[in-house]
Amino acid sequence: MGGGIETVVVDGMAIANQLRDGMKTEIEALVAGGYRAPHLVVVLVGDDPASKSYIKGKQRACTRIGADSSEHILPESTSEKELLELLDRLNADDSVDGILVQLPLPKHISPETIAEAVDPAKDADGIHPLNFGRLLLGNARLISCTPLGVMAVLERHGIEIAGKHAVVIGRSNIVGKPVSILLQQQNATVTMCHSRTQDLAGVCRSADILVAAAGKPRMVKGDWIRPGAAVMDVGVSEVDGKLIGDVDFDAAQGIAAIITPSRRGIGPMTITMLLRNTLNAYLSRKGIEPTR
Numbered sequence: 001m002g003g004g005i006e007t008v009v010v011d012g013m014a015i016a017n018q019l020r021d022g023m024k025t026e027i028e029a030l031v032a033g034g035y036r037a038p039h040l041v042v043v044l045v046g047d048d049p050a051s052k053s054y055i056k057g058k059q060r061a062c063t064r065i066g067a068d069s070s071e072h073i074l075p076e077s078t079s080e081k082e083l084l085e086l087l088d089r090l091n092a093d094d095s096v097d098g099i100l101v102q103l104p105l106p107k108h109i110s111p112e113t114i115a116e117a118v119d120p121a122k123d124a125d126g127i128h129p130l131n132f133g134r135l136l137l138g139n140a141r142l143i144s145c146t147p148l149g150v151m152a153v154l155e156r157h158g159i160e161i162a163g164k165h166a167v168v169i170g171r172s173n174i175v176g177k178p179v180s181i182l183l184q185q186q187n188a189t190v191t192m193c194h195s196r197t198q199d200l201a202g203v204c205r206s207a208d209i210l211v212a213a214a215g216k217p218r219m220v221k222g223d224w225i226r227p228g229a230a231v232m233d234v235g236v237s238e239v240d241g242k243l244i245g246d247v248d249f250d251a252a253q254g255i256a257a258i259i260t261p262s263r264r265g266i267g268p269m270t271i272t273m274l275l276r277n278t279l280n281a282y283l284s285r286k287g288i289e290p291t292r
């Protein structure tokens with residue numbers, strides 16, 4: 001497969017752990033200085049087992065860095081009005097720094113309405129329209145977690161972005177659009193692709209940095225990848241009980257310079273950036289300049 005290039009497989013968990021250790025030290029210093037720990041509140045409506053497991057993972061990650069976390073698990077029958085009332089209380093509660101409403105929500109609750117109801121200063125997921133607008137303007141404090149995770153991997157691996165061609169497959173509000181904006185702000189020339197893009201393979205072949213976020217298992221073939229490209233595979237799909245990325249991982253070996261695997265790749269980085277957003281929200285609310 002491929003030839004000549006020794007592909008580096010990104011250890012997202014190792015990068016995540018380093019960043020989490022840094023945040024733990026920051027929080028220890030804050031607590032030693034008389035401040036309370038940052039506090040993330042996770043809200044889940046319904047009892048989807050996957051969502052329950054995600055929120056447990058997020059809470060464990062909080063505990064590991066010395067942040068507080070709490071949860072509100074509401075029945076599937078909860079009305080939008082009841083959820084909005086809970087968010088009003090959490091917005092007004094000074095002991096709460098970050099609020100995350102786990103998606104997907106039941107069909108009778110509008111995710112857009114809920115995203116807008118979270119105080120933008122506590123928007124741990126970075127999805128409030130105000131934060132999205134600030135991202136476009138280049139002065140966002142809270143940014144969607146997965147795009148931040150992708151950027152952190154590129155930074156940790158010393159991937160040059162300025163002047164390079166970045167191709168992003170996907171234009172969703174939580175991944176494709178924000179990661180495209182972040183790459184452009186670091187002076188990449190960005191092509192954002194979607195389901196109507198013509199000659200997707202050809203466009204991908206010209207990418208120095210390829211971010212795949214379509215949710216289509218093994219869609220990106222080996223010969224779509226430019227030799228030496230940095231491949232960030234965000235996609236996660238379950239196929240026959242296994243998690244599969246958007247990129248044909250085996251075929252990319254020997255062609256890509258670096259690639260994120262579907263396990264221990266972007267996933268742990270996303271949770272890490274949720275922690276970073278919570279810590280940054282806390283610091284901003286306390287008038288302390290965030291370090292990142």
Ligand code: NAP
Nearest residue numbers: 146170171172175194195213214215234235236266267270
């Ligand atoms: P989404 O909202 O479904 O968006 C998918 C995007 O991909 C859309 O813009 C769609 O185009 C595009 N697309 C779909 N099929 C395509 C094709 N054949 N060719 C080109 N573009 C295509 O998904 P998302 O929420 O952004 O998530 C994307 C993937 O990332 C999913 O697998 C998700 O599970 C994964 N994810 C992983 C993490 C993590 O932490 N690892 C976090 C978030 C998401 P249109 O706009 O034209 O429909």
